[in-house]
Amino acid sequence: MSILVIAEAAGAGFRPSTFELLSHARALGEPASVILVGDDAANKEQLDGLAAKVVTVAGANLSPYSADSWVDVLAQAIQAEGADVVLFSEGQRTRDLLPRIAARLGLSAVTAGMGLTKDGGSYVVHRPAQGGKAYMDLVVEGGSALIAFRPNSFATDAAPVDGTAYEEKTIDAAANRTPVVEQVAEEGKKIDVTEAAVVICGGRGMKSEENLALLEELADILGGAWGVTRALVDAGWKGADHSIQVGKSGKTVSPGLYFACGISGATHHIMGMDTSKVVVAINTDPDALMFEYADYGITGDALQVIPEIVKEVRAVKG
Ligand SMILES: Cc1cc2nc3c(=O)[nH]c(=O)nc-3n(C[C@H](O)[C@H](O)[C@H](O)COP(=O)(O)OP(=O)(O)OC[C@H]3O[C@@H](n4cnc5c(N)ncnc54)[C@H](O)[C@@H]3O)c2cc1C
CATH class of the missing domain: 3.40.50.1220 (TPP-binding domain)
Structure with a gap:
């Protein structure tokens, strides 16, 4: 059984939920492989000991982030890794990417994940249903699934792994049809409401x-x-x-x-x-x-x- 995490850079590191996903994979006894695309790889050493393998993907048209070019590249990288489950942190970027990659690869897509367990040879995703009035457990069977987890779903204290392997790939993305013209940081916000404890x-x-x-x-x-x-x-x-x-x-x-x-x-x-x-x-x-x-x-x-x-x-x- 294998887990792949799509890490997401933030500031001088990564979103806290990236560390949660990696820790939970270790807690399940399946240290994850991680994919870092473009500029997200700048702080890859922060994942040392937290993942079994870090795959960095460089190439044309990957910086700055744009869903248009990343979908293509991530789809190829995910396919190459061939993991049972591919974990994303819920957020704007995941909303952009996950459904498109799932459609591109013909894989299942699950959002609002809150828990991930193993049952025999299958992964089981716990998530809310009916607007939070009920909960469901989805068993991942017959192929890989892309799953978005809500921040604060997992602890970050699982023991580190002994060594992390590093792999570099080059995948050029097709020309970006929706280029980012300017990025403006929001002022005065201390902690992102989606990540706050x-x-x-x-x-x-x-x-x-x-x-x-x-x-x-x-x-x-x-x-x-x-x-x-x-x-x-x-x-x-x-x-x-x-x-x-x-x-x-x-x-x-x-x-x-x-x-x-x-x-x-x-x-x-x-x-x-x-x-x-x-x-x-x-x-x-x-x-x-x-x-x-x-x-x-x-x-x-x-x-x-x-x-x-x-x-x-x-x-x-x-
Ligand atoms: C398509 C769609 C999408 C929507 N998306 C969202 C969304 O993303 N987020 C969202 O929040 N809403 C959303 N809404 C709106 C949502 O349906 C509600 O109208 C809204 O959440 C109500 O906001 P409220 O609780 O602040 O106000 P109200 O419903 O007016 O409630 C105010 C509450 O405050 C209490 N109150 C009054 N005075 C005091 C006081 N002094 N101290 C303590 N309590 C007091 C009242 O008893 C009342 O329960 C959406 C609606 C639609 C149609």
Whole structure:
């Protein structure tokens, strides 16, 4: 049985979820091979001891990233490795690539993965269904599958491997029909909401854009990120950007701890956070649907409850 991980570079290294996937492969007793394309290979030494093999792919038209040229090259590299399962980290780039590569190679595609186990000679993927109301286990049989896993699905503490082999390939991509003209970094964002271990999310119950500072304060003190519902993005509240909208038409988050502050619990929102490990809901309405998804519920005014939590956390932290 073999696992291939499509690593994803970020900043001066890799997305935390890349390390999760590699660690989980080691925990399953199947240290993975990794594919790094173009500039993603710049920090390949960070994967030393974390993977059985690192395959770097260089070639024409691979930098900067463009789905148009990467699909072709990744499809060839994946085919050459021939792994049973190919693991991606869920995110914008994976949304770009995974379905196209699956279609190109005629392989199964699975999204929203939360768990991966072995059952005899098959891999089993655990994922939500019906907008988070149920869960399903999919058995990978009869060929390889491409699977996208949500960030924060796996621990990163599996023992390292003794040695990592390195292989270099050259695959030229066809001319890029959708070149990147300019890349602009988002300002002021400390932690990406999709990678954060703690997410403080606010909805219309936060009452006004000035009060969003409360979400940021709690996120900062807990070392997390803050997000909003679509209602606030649509209303044009300052700071409530689409880049931090959680839900079906926004970002999917899967943190260890999720605070829903003044959020009703509409299905479109739940679909973006239903795999959070522990959910705390704060709502003035004791019958709010959000409480049905919560592990802990506080019936009260978020504008009063959040400062109390901040005070308590500060006291505990000293
Ligand atoms: C195609 C489509 C895609 C969508 N995609 C998304 C998406 O990606 N993400 C998303 O979030 N939504 C999405 N929506 C919208 C979604 O259906 C809901 O309308 C939205 O999530 C509601 O946002 P809300 O919970 O902030 O507001 P509301 O539904 O208005 O809920 C506000 C809640 O705050 C509570 N409240 C009021 N005052 C306080 C207070 N002082 N303290 C505490 N609680 C208080 C109320 O009791 C209520 O439960 C989508 C809709 C469609 C049609």
